[in-house]
Amino acid sequence: MEDILQRVVELNLINDEQPSLDVFDVDYFHGRVDSLKSAFPEPFFYHAMAVKANPLRCIMKLGLEKNLGAECASLQEALHSLAIGFPANQIVYDSPVKTIKELETAINNGFYINLDNEQEVSQVGEYLKTYPGTVPVIGLRINPVVGAGNIAMISTATPQSKFGLPLTKDTCERILSLYQNNPWLTAVHIHVGSQGVPLTKFVDGANVLMDFLTNIEKVCPGQITTVDIGGGLSTESAEPEEFQYIQYRRKLEEKVPVLFSGKYKVVTEMGRSLFLKAGTSFTRVENVKDWIKDQNPIILTHLGTNQFPREAYLPHIWRHRFTLFTAEGVKKEGDEIMVDVGGPMCFQGDYLAKEVSVPRPEIGDIIAIHDTGAYTMSMYCRFNSIRASPVYGVKKNTEGRIQVLCYKERETVEECMRFWGRSSPTPVE
Numbered sequence: 001m002e003d004i005l006q007r008v009v010e011l012n013l014i015n016d017e018q019p020s021l022d023v024f025d026v027d028y029f030h031g032r033v034d035s036l037k038s039a040f041p042e043p044f045f046y047h048a049m050a051v052k053a054n055p056l057r058c059i060m061k062l063g064l065e066k067n068l069g070a071e072c073a074s075l076q077e078a079l080h081s082l083a084i085g086f087p088a089n090q091i092v093y094d095s096p097v098k099t100i101k102e103l104e105t106a107i108n109n110g111f112y113i114n115l116d117n118e119q120e121v122s123q124v125g126e127y128l129k130t131y132p133g134t135v136p137v138i139g140l141r142i143n144p145v146v147g148a149g150n151i152a153m154i155s156t157a158t159p160q161s162k163f164g165l166p167l168t169k170d171t172c173e174r175i176l177s178l179y180q181n182n183p184w185l186t187a188v189h190i191h192v193g194s195q196g197v198p199l200t201k202f203v204d205g206a207n208v209l210m211d212f213l214t215n216i217e218k219v220c221p222g223q224i225t226t227v228d229i230g231g232g233l234s235t236e237s238a239e240p241e242e243f244q245y246i247q248y249r250r251k252l253e254e255k256v257p258v259l260f261s262g263k264y265k266v267v268t269e270m271g272r273s274l275f276l277k278a279g280t281s282f283t284r285v286e287n288v289k290d291w292i293k294d295q296n297p298i299i300l301t302h303l304g305t306n307q308f309p310r311e312a313y314l315p316h317i318w319r320h321r322f323t324l325f326t327a328e329g330v331k332k333e334g335d336e337i338m339v340d341v342g343g344p345m346c347f348q349g350d351y352l353a354k355e356v357s358v359p360r361p362e363i364g365d366i367i368a369i370h371d372t373g374a375y376t377m378s379m380y381c382r383f384n385s386i387r388a389s390p391v392y393g394v395k396k397n398t399e400g401r402i403q404v405l406c407y408k409e410r411e412t413v414e415e416c417m418r419f420w421g422r423s424s425p426t427p428v429e
């Protein structure tokens with residue numbers, strides 16, 4: 001990390017015009033994708049990256065170069081993936097709420113679509129009656145109701161979940177009849193949840209799904225070609241260690257062997273576990289306030305709720321590791337004190353974290369926020385019109401020298417303010 005920051009400083013990439021930035025470690029990300037693929041080497045496994053985790057074009061291209069597909073939470077993400085070059089049939093269109101127009105566009109483009117509910121099934125059924133083209137793979141999201149992990153907000157397999165159709169004793173027949181009545185429904189989809197869901201629940205979810213699939217096979221033999229087991233594997237920001245995909249494979253193989261039979265194409269949709277630890281954010285310590293005795297000094301930085309809304313609003317759940325460096329990029333050593341790390345926004349809750357242990361900070365120091373490659377820039381917030389940081393890819397060349405590539409410039413004032421609409425009203429009637 002120190003070598004990367006020193007290169008960033010040498011290139012003068014932290015300055016008054018851009019006092020914060022993100023770096024994305026290309027070699028690390030490649031390693032993650034390779035480990036996912038080597039855990040599932042069978043040719044019938046297809047891995048889609050969850051675009052919502054990090055939709056930067058250059059980062060998505062890294063995934064595309066490694067033959068990942070793209071899992072998309074909106075039609076915009078799907079069209080973005082198509083424009084970047086992902087083949088249409090490897091774009092998984094999973095949006096939780098879709099208009100009929102969006103569904104039609106997705107079908108016309110040949111995306112793999114996961115429907116959410118019976119209304120979408122009937123809308124698509126109507127459209128397909130006169131659709132002249134080839135029908136893409138279309139599935140239905142099923143909630144296997146295997147229960148929550150320890151973060152309710154991102155646990156999607158409870159009876160209260162807003163996602164998909166809940167599979168229970170009472171609903172099983174209804175879901176089966178959707179497959180029977182719509183022979184173009186050729187896929188099944190689950191996504192049990194994200195961070196905080198234990199591995200066993202992902203495996204339980206796949207197990208429930210495959211049991212249900214045997215029922216579908218009884219009434220519509222051979223109709224299902226594709227099984228999408230979702231993403232979601234936990235990766236802790238509080239730990240330097242990374243989750244190993246091979247553990248997931250072993251558990252699936254033990255409990256759900258049919259997934260490995262080759263009978264079905266199996267799709268995964270990893271986000272956080274692929275991207276998180278490839279990213280680091282750096283921000284300059286702009287001020288240090290230590291006026292009140294017996295209270296943590298407060299350091300003011302350029303990153304807070306703008307790029308880290310989860311961390312600011314739910315600090316007991318989302319927390320990063322931090323390291324403090326000098327302005328020259330040298331790791332600070334010495335006795336540590338507790339500080340509170342404040343962001344640039346105009347409300348008192350805007351802290352990246354409190355009670356962070358670092359050597360005594362000084363104005364001009366640089367603080368590194370580790371593990372920011374997923375769900376940080378993609379959650380960027382417009383409040384207070386703070387301009388988003390630039391993002392750089394970093395990788396080692398053959399001589400071991402760190403190469404820095406610009407993936408995204410710092411947002412300009414004009415780009416930032418465009419969000420706030422027209423300068424004068426235009427009549428609409």
Ligand SMILES: Cc1ncc(COP(=O)(O)O)c(C=O)c1O
Pocket residue numbers: 050053071094191193194195230231232233269270271272273
């Ligand atoms: C349908 C779906 N697939 C995949 C993902 C990716 O999850 P994660 O980043 O936790 O792997 C999500 C996350 O929200 C999702 O909703």
